[in-house]
Amino acid sequence: MKLRLIPFILLGLAAVSCAPKQNPDDPFAGAKWIGTSEKVLYADFLPQYIISADITLPDETSSASLLMGGNDPRLMDADLNIMRVANGKDESFVRVELDRKGKCLNVYRTGYTKEDVPGKVLRSLPVADSLLTDLPSRLTVTVTYSELRILLDGANIGQVNVGPLGHGGDYIAYPQLSDIGWLVEAGRTGRVSDIDVQEIRKPNAVLYHHDGMAEAGTDQLVLTDPSFGAMPVLRSSFKVKGKDIESATLSATARGIYEININDARVGEDFLTPGLSQYNKHHYYQVYDVTSLLKDGKNGIMVSLAEGWWSGDITFGGGNRNYFGDQLAFLARLDVQFADGSAQTFVTDPSRWEVTVDGPVVYASLFQGQVTDARRSLADAVWHPAEEMVLEGHVSDATFGQTAPRTDEYSEWQLVRQADPSPSVFTVLTAQSIKEIRPGVFVYDMGQNFAGIPSVSLKGLREGQPLRFRYAEVLYPDMPEYEGDEGMLMLENIRGAMAQDIYIASGAAEELFEPHFTQHGYRYLEITGVDSAPAPADVKGLVISSVQDFSAHYESSNPLVNRLWENIRWSMLGNFISIPTDCPQRNERMGWSGDLSVFSRTVTYLSDVDAFLTRHTQAIRDVQMPDGRMPDVAPLGGAFGGLLWGSAGITVPYEAYRQYADTAILELNYDAMRHYMTLIDEKYIEKGTGLMTQGNRGFGGLGDWLGPQNGQLDNSAIWDAYYIFDLQIMVEAARVLGRGEDEALFARRLAERKTEYVDRYLDKKTGRFIASEYVRGRAGQAIHIQSSYVLPLAFGIIEDEALRKKVLNNLVDTIRKPGRTDNGIVCPPNSLMTGFITTAWISKALSDNGRSDMAYNLLQQTSYPSWLYPVTQGATTIWERLDSYTKERGFGGNNSMNSFNHYSFGAVGQWLMAYSLGIDRDPSAPGFRHFVLHPEADPTGKMTWARGWYDTPYGRISSSWKRIGGKVEYEFTIPEGCSATLRIPGVREQELSAGHYTF
Structure with a gap:
């Protein structure tokens, strides 16, 4: 049965009164947080x-x-x-x-x-x-x-x-x-x-x-063994009048995560609700239409709770367990409206609820996994009255680093109805193969790296038979370094997360293992403890994501590029689970702002994530510091990224505005954005010299993270370039929102900073990049690497055309020639020598300046380092490192910090849409009612065709090009109500209305 989730709130049950319809200003009137103070230990x-x-x-x-x-x-x-x-x-x-x-x-x-x-x-x-x-x-x-x-x-x-x-x-x-x-x-x-x-x-x-x-x-x-107890389960019952039910809405949330059943039917299709937020500022609730689940007379309700993000592991730092509190609780209200206009309301009240810690879910953790004892029956459990759960004495006053807010400060707390989709099953995978690597060790290949949970049909198990499920993204390769472990799960990169589930069989003829209170990032599933391995057809993978569907598609004559596109989409799926995470598998899974900032232009094409980003920018604001510092991680706040990460508080609202014409997200974030810009001016730029140091000449923050030449870069320049980009955004945001004084202020500062940037970092005669005094012992020396030249070109910092051409030629030179990594590896021409930050912009920098040939060379390079090298190694998602694995060096000693599902390097997706297909925003008209069509057919001839589409609120835009002989044929569709400016070689620029066109 499919239940509709009403976008935005959730339940509990003591009949309070016959009341009018739910008051939107007090959706939980009369309800109390309930649970148990009993502890659970596994x-x-x-x-x-x-x-x-x-x-x-x-x-x-x-x-x-x-x-x-x-x-x-x-x-x-x-x-x-x-x-x-x-x-x-x-x-x-x-x-x-x-x-x-x-x-x-x-x-x-x-x-x-x-x-x-x-x-x-x-x-x-x-x-x-x-x-x-x-x-x-x-x-x-x-x-x-x-x-x-x-x-x-x-x-x-x-x-x-x-x-x-x-x-x-x-x-x-x-x-x-x-x-x-x-x-x-x-x-x-x-x-x-x-x-x-x-x-x-x-x-x-x-x-x-x-x-x-x-x-x-x-x-x-x-x-x-000190272990005891199980995850709490609550139950209650309520009577519905013998009348025709017009509607029944259930509003619910939890401290922890929850799953509800009414009359033995699951409520909704969500997972991990209410999701992660900065709970002491904004705690979300969900609203479900449960009309079809209710019956006349007595109804039963049961609620299962688990740690989730509230009291479970939440960061790579072990000290951050039970970050928001150490007790689980549930809050709900059910409003039933009858056809005759009367109503009934039921709420969570401990006097009408019972709780047990003897249920079948012995333990459940997002990082560690789930332990299920199917022998345990809730019917046989020991139940006792529920308790009202209070926060006092159960919340820490500690923080995640010195630049994060406290979690025991509730003065601004709000219970907010959820507007964005909850995580749910996007699709279901079936295991593609099985191998018995060692006796009794069965490894299943799901054929795709993803985030989610298994759904395994089990037959013929003995009562009490323990099964263990372990999860990995990759296997140990057949190399001398890993001798004896070939084909086994490589779990070193999962790090401090156990990432395993345990199932103790009931002994029924058929059993289903499907752990709903955890989440794993994996391609390979290992099952041990079985006498005979389940058939691959019985081993499913539920792909769980907050993404409900895709709004963009790209394909071309190059199958490796097509797989790259799919990898980008899969990495988005796996890392958009309640919040945008860096990775879905190890003991991290955090909302790193720098990753989202560079990927946000791509992700706004891939799916309609306006509501998702609106929620996440609220989390960013919730942990912005009083001095204006934007967080490097949200929720939680703090960390060590610096300006490139903090700028997500400016770039993410802007990308949502440009893609969806959503001025509301700009309005919501504008004051926080402005506050951050004031901080940069006052604290990050050195007084007297004007040098961008972020207040520390030793370590001001991260640079071009995981770039092969990051150690050769002048970080102050990349920070300064992003500050200029932020200023460009602030000028436009102030104009759109009618903040005239601010617009003038930011425009003046932008002009000044552009001039200072060119004067400080560029040799006007040669266009070479020059190290500033921030780089100790190298001030005045040329830094001739790709990352140095990308941002000033991509952000339009260089207004002098002659100088801009010199800088462009230098960038092209760094691409055409072999590059040397920081650890001495010589890479062939057309290698991608950029990190998280500049990779997102290098293709744009080239195409904006007439060198799409070089952009296509980079795109289609297959040797390390490149976008396609991981594809040639069998990657099905974007990797954290360009060399997460190489056939020559294996994992290269990076067995631990080595995610194989990390979307940052997938930021090239925006270039595939906006340049290769040419479906691009009009700078003066956000939201694609009017847009620009300027496809860039591959000048090198390596790619002979490309086609794709983007779904707007007005309909589907399609674009394709095909090289036939020495000519290129173009085909476009413009949806009703839209128009486009066409810019293609050999055809004069023109305006097109809705329709289908070929050129």
Whole structure:
């Protein structure tokens, strides 16, 4: 049954009154946030935590140990780790020992690598005599992605890395909490008591407590699994009058993510609602039409909750778990309108709801995965009254870095009806093949890298049979470096995310595994624990995205370019899930502004994302700092990108305005945009010199991120060019919004800054780029690389035609000649030597200045580095690095920070639409009611035809060209109500009205 999501709000159930229709100003009148204060812990999926205990050492020879990370299932099966260890029970753990005799604290690691020696100290830290007494001492170990920070009675003892692969968010995390315990060695005395496991982030809620105890001097190792509970499920019932129902709308939201069933039917087709936002500023709700689900008399409702972004992992920093709060809650209101004009209202009220933590979803995390025990039945669960959930005492006062706002500040909080689409199933994939890589290890190729969840039909499983599902974008190749792991999942780039699901079978004849409370980025699915592998036809992949459909298409005579186009679209699908993320698979999935800024012109062609971007720019404003600084990441705020990332607060609203003629998004963001420009003028530009330093001559922010020659660039120039681009946007925004004084101010500043840019960075005789004094030891030296020349050409900074031609020739020269990367690799002519920022503009810079031949050369280059090299290596999405994988160097040592689904380098999509097809915006008429047709047929002749379309609100624009002999034939369609300016070689510029044309 397909339910309609009313664009914008959601539920709960105590009958309050017979009320009029829902008041739009108070959509949840009478409703309360409900849930349970009971905690849930799944220890094998917790890589960040605080574990503490009282250690009592009664004499000078005493010692006692606190244990964690014991019996991690990954370390008990050589197929689940790349260290190839397979431990038996109680053979793997991390031990922190307080040794009074040695006046030290010893850290041991056992069973994590083949080189680990039981009883051998990994690291010893000295302890002051004053901390070693007969009295209990509180030993506190904070574990964050393999790094242990150890305190004794509040005194910092030191930090120890116990990760076999590295420590921090860039590596697979060991130890998970897993089994915990204690040990007192033979011949020693000591006591371990009052063991606590707490959340790592304030207010550090206690997840688990054990009285502890140690058998003095027995060498008895005690390990126990502290896991308990399951994700909360709420239920209620309500009676509907025996009347004809005219309509029933359900408004709902959650702290966490939710899924609702009414009368055993799922409400809506959404996933991960209410999505991510800066919850303490704007918290979104959804509204569903549930008329068809209600029946006369008694109705039942059930709501499942999971962590989502509210209390789960949310960044690559392990300390940011439970970022917005440590308790889940649900809020809802149901409004039923009858045909006779009467109404009923039902709301969430703890007095009418029950809750259980005994359900089948044992644990669910966006990063770590979902654990489902299908043996558990909600009918048999222990239910008890729900509680009203409050924020006080459950929200941290910490921030994501120094330039991010606090999350316990709710003075501007609003509950807002959602206007953009929620994530839903875009399409369903079927596994293309299966291989048994090792005995019992079955790897399925879905044929496409994507973001979503599996849907696997299972047959003939035994009751209690555990299955494990793991996910990866790539497999280890057959190369000496990876000998023994060939064909296995490469999970190093997933880093601190577990990215695995566990399913414990019910024993039914047929079972379906479909985890709704997590999300994975993958092409390859590994299934273990089955006696016989499911057939590929039974292994589906639900592609989940906030994108509902595509509004643009491109194809050409070059099949590799066609695959590039598809890769761009797939990377958009995978990274537009509630927010625009950088990547959908590893322990990051954050709204990095720089990525979106460069991709925003492309994405506005690919789909109608006006409402999506409106919501996201609200998140940007929500975390803008009081001094005007725009965030590098939104939601959350903060980070280290600087002006190129912060400029998304200006460029993204502008691109939406230009594409959709949406002046409202400009109006909503204008004051924030203006505030940011004031910050740049006052803080980022050095007084006296006028140099763009972002207030720091050492590190002002990121440059042309991941460019092969980024280390050779003068970052101040690329920042300055983007500042000029921002000024251009502000001039237009002020004009459109009728801010005359601002328009004049920005226009004057723009003219001044253009002149300063040319004077500072360009040699007027040669057109060569000259390093500024920002580049230590290189001021005045030429920097002759592609990235230096792109932005001044793309942004029209150089007004002198003769100088502009010289700069263009220099750019062409850098393309025609071999380039050398920062690490010394010599790349062939026509290589793409640009990073995230300048790659988005290099093709435009060439075509705007009459060199589309070079743009096509870059486009169709197949050797590294290029857009098509990944395609030749089998890429089905855009990669984070131009060399994420090469057949010569494998992953090139970049096994960790290496996403294979990262849309930034896909920003060439806007050039394919606006230049190759020539479906371009009219600078004086946003929204495509009037537009420009100026297709650029490939002058090199390598591409012989191209065709495509763009769907506007008025209809479909189509454009094609085909080279036949020495001529080019063009064909266009202009929808009703639209017109276009035509500019093609050999035909005078002319205005075309609606119709079909050939030339």
